[in-house]
Amino acid sequence: MNLGIEGKVALVTGGAGGIGAATCRVLAGEGAQVVACDVNLALAEQVASELRAGGASAMARQADVTDETSVKNLFAHVIGEWGPVEILVNNAGFTRDMRITKMSVNDWDAVVDVILKGAFLCTREAIPHMTGKRWGRILNISSRAHLGNPGQANYSAAKAGIIGFTKAMALEHGRNGITVNAIAPGIIATEAVLNLPHFPKIKELAEGNTPVPRVGHPDDVAQTVAFLASQHAGYITGDVLHVSGGRY
Ligand SMILES: NC(=O)c1ccc[n+]([C@@H]2O[C@H](COP(=O)([O-])OP(=O)(O)OC[C@H]3O[C@@H](n4cnc5c(N)ncnc54)[C@H](O)[C@@H]3O)[C@@H](O)[C@H]2O)c1
Numbered sequence: 001m002n003l004g005i006e007g008k009v010a011l012v013t014g015g016a017g018g019i020g021a022a023t024c025r026v027l028a029g030e031g032a033q034v035v036a037c038d039v040n041l042a043l044a045e046q047v048a049s050e051l052r053a054g055g056a057s058a059m060a061r062q063a064d065v066t067d068e069t070s071v072k073n074l075f076a077h078v079i080g081e082w083g084p085v086e087i088l089v090n091n092a093g094f095t096r097d098m099r100i101t102k103m104s105v106n107d108w109d110a111v112v113d114v115i116l117k118g119a120f121l122c123t124r125e126a127i128p129h130m131t132g133k134r135w136g137r138i139l140n141i142s143s144r145a146h147l148g149n150p151g152q153a154n155y156s157a158a159k160a161g162i163i164g165f166t167k168a169m170a171l172e173h174g175r176n177g178i179t180v181n182a183i184a185p186g187i188i189a190t191e192a193v194l195n196l197p198h199f200p201k202i203k204e205l206a207e208g209n210t211p212v213p214r215v216g217h218p219d220d221v222a223q224t225v226a227f228l229a230s231q232h233a234g235y236i237t238g239d240v241l242h243v244s245g246g247r248y
Helices: 018-029 041-053 068-082 105-133 153-176 199-209 218-229
Strands: 009-013 033-038 058-062 087-090 136-141 178-185 240-243
Touching: 009 018, 009 068, 009 105, 018 033, 018 041, 018 087, 018 218, 033 041, 033 068, 041 058, 058 068, 068 105, 087 105, 087 218, 105 136, 105 153, 105 178, 136 153, 136 218, 153 178, 178 218, 218 240
Parallel strands: 009 033, 009 087, 033 058, 087 136, 136 178, 178 240
Antiparallel strands: none
16 A cells, blocks of 8 residues: 655654654655654664665654754754655653652653653644645554553653643644544563563563553554554544554
8 A cells, every 4th residue: 555655754753762763664665754853863873874775765863852942953954954844753752660659750750741742842843834734644652551550650641641632733733634643552562671671571461461462563553653644544633543452
């Protein structure tokens, strides 16, 4: 199936990490011009150079999505080089797990900021240009944790919050040809997850409790992003698609 996104400018935040890098690869494979944005420039550059070596248009940019100036500079650079961002994937995120009584304000702020403020700042930059083109796709990476996980009050709250943000943006911008959707992955075997000391236990639980009895692969999420970013998904907005093997 031709997704119809050839030549479109796609910006993936956290593009150096497991799901972000896989998303960059899949979008580039569909002919999009891909920006891998990350705090870790060296890793983002690895992703971009691998894509360029394969014949794709790709650039790496260092940006901290929680910093307004950094995000403004990122968009100004990309727009100056390639024109408006038409596909935005708000993917940057991390966990700082702790029972609530042990959770510091820093642990709370860091997680909420990278997920919610990051998506807010990037979306705010992208929307005017998408509106000008009367076409845009915004994909917000939530998590199955939006349903609530013990030890993840900060992460669960932020991942539920991004679903509310998604729905508000879908209502605001649908009339301008912009769709906004959230993806809620289950356990995805990125390097960080594979390196967890208790990964064997996580894997065993996933295989035992998940209707599709395996952990997810970054490509499971990346292919979902690509479909929702495609021309074929123009009538889907404000939705949450779980990529969790049927485990809710
Ligand atoms: N792996 C999973 O099981 C899983 C499940 C559900 C949801 N998710 C979500 O998917 C997204 C990607 O997760 P992943 O597993 O690939 O993680 P990852 O750690 O491999 O990648 C995240 C990337 O975000 C970057 N990043 C962190 N803070 C940033 C900032 N302030 N500005 C820009 N970039 C920043 C990191 O440098 C890293 O490259 C996250 O939002 C995560 O919460 C992951």
